[in-house]
Amino acid sequence: MLIGIIGGSKCNKKTEKLAEEVGSEIAKRRHTLVCGGMGGVMEAVCRGAKKAGGLTIGILPGKSKEDANKYIDIPIVTAMSHARNAIIVRTADIVIAISGSYGTLSEIGLAKSIDKTVIGLNTWDIPGIIKVDSVEELIKEIKKAGNSVSGNTVSCILYPEY
Template identity: 30%
Template structure:
């Protein structure tokens, strides 16, 4: 980034204001302009090459975070660009292996993989593990996109292509970009977050339509009743918006709904 003072003074000090309130000097840093008390006392190059620049404070500054975010996008795009058609599956990390929903998720993961379609999960335990397990045992591509959390486990052992992210929003971009359909099993805040972000993107036509399946009617009907009741009644969504998702308890129907569009391409 180039620092370039322009105007009446170029000594790097704070310029005086003109009588009419306008600034006499403009200091440029690449696309950024600084005037008045925003003009730094030194330049970017001087700060970089200064002997006092060997502290580690810059590691925690926003510009450095931007580079880390950029690196996560690059790594994610590189890892997933060639996986082919995929279905994202979401659900609770707390679901136990003896839960009927775990068995549903495992069989659905298996069936998706048998159709030559990859599965993408959050890579954790519970529902995510079940889907990955089913896909791996079917000989399919079993993707896990984990998230760095203080007390979260590593990627489950059924993932055969995995990556752990630092930032939720980068991870969510990977789910949206590389899946052509989504199945939402019972889950908590994280599952709801993914569900409503996807529905919002489709509703606002930021992305093309993608099939969204809510698996487990007993779990989802309370939410849907609220959407059809309070949310729609107050005019915050329209009746047509309920066409953005489907609810089912049938494994074969869930797989068909998310895979039929992929196979017709």
């Protein structure tokens, strides 16, 4: 499954550690991460995914691949600033919000307006988000959501043997 991660471009150490754990657990389950490709929650979640052997896609706001954090495998340059958030949300099968501010709120709103599942961990408390309090709960909700995803579900992702 292609899992969108949204969250703040800046975060404290506690959120950074949490995001890294989320990335690791998602990658261990062979899901691919798509995010904004920059710092903060995005970088932490990608770092966790890479440590666990996962694949990461960064939808970048600027004009250069070099802007991506060092844990992005596939940088996609948009030169669209915050408008790239629509690409992240549309591309993902489900969306996970970790912490975040108004940019994250706008992504949640867009995701809900197109009926995407949004799972929230330490983020906005608004109707329609599946709120979880731990990474373990998050993984259970991802599994539930994955069972109901249809249409653009990634059915098979091949990983090369190293």
